[in-house]
Amino acid sequence: xxxxxxxxxxxxxxxxxxxxxxxxxxxxxxxxxxxxxxxxxxxxxxxxxxxxxxxxxxxxxxxxxxxxxxxxxxxxxxxxxxxxxxxxxxxxxxxxxxxxxxxxxxxxxxxxxxxxxxxxxxxxxxxxxxxxxxxxxxxxxxxxxxxx
Numbered sequence: 001x002x003x004x005x006x007x008x009x010x011x012x013x014x015x016x017x018x019x020x021x022x023x024x025x026x027x028x029x030x031x032x033x034x035x036x037x038x039x040x041x042x043x044x045x046x047x048x049x050x051x052x053x054x055x056x057x058x059x060x061x062x063x064x065x066x067x068x069x070x071x072x073x074x075x076x077x078x079x080x081x082x083x084x085x086x087x088x089x090x091x092x093x094x095x096x097x098x099x100x101x102x103x104x105x106x107x108x109x110x111x112x113x114x115x116x117x118x119x120x121x122x123x124x125x126x127x128x129x130x131x132x133x134x135x136x137x138x139x140x141x142x143x144x145x146x147x148x
Contacts, residue, residue: 032114045069093123098120
């Protein structure tokens with residue numbers, strides 16, 4: 001299984017865990033990351049992830065997120081086709097970064113793009129028939145995988 005994590009997911013383990021949702025999402029992200037390589041799951045990363053991580057203002061957090069992203073097994077470089085696809089997605093009101101993440105996940109033939117961003121999840125659900133990758137919250141997806 002090919003898994004693409006957006007930067008919201010990679011940041012989640014370093015958020016404040018006093019909220020139940022944040023703690024659960026953090027644990028799910030770490031559990032899924034642990035499964036990469038072990039259970040045959042492949043963590044897809046991209047140039048877009050690296051660029052978005054570079055914009056994290058807190059240097060300590062940035063280094064932690066960089067560390068998590070380095071365990072990826074495949075790296076997608078943005079090309080003209082990814083840019084074109086991202087522009088199509090922006091016309092559907094996805095943000096620039098979200099559009100690029102989706103386009104990269106599609107290019108990498110990801111089975112799932114995981115995010116904790118409710119806005120991205122909502123837009124992905126509304127445009128489900130147009131997307132070539134499933135977009136899901138890590139807790140929901142992990143629960144589905146456990147039940148298989």
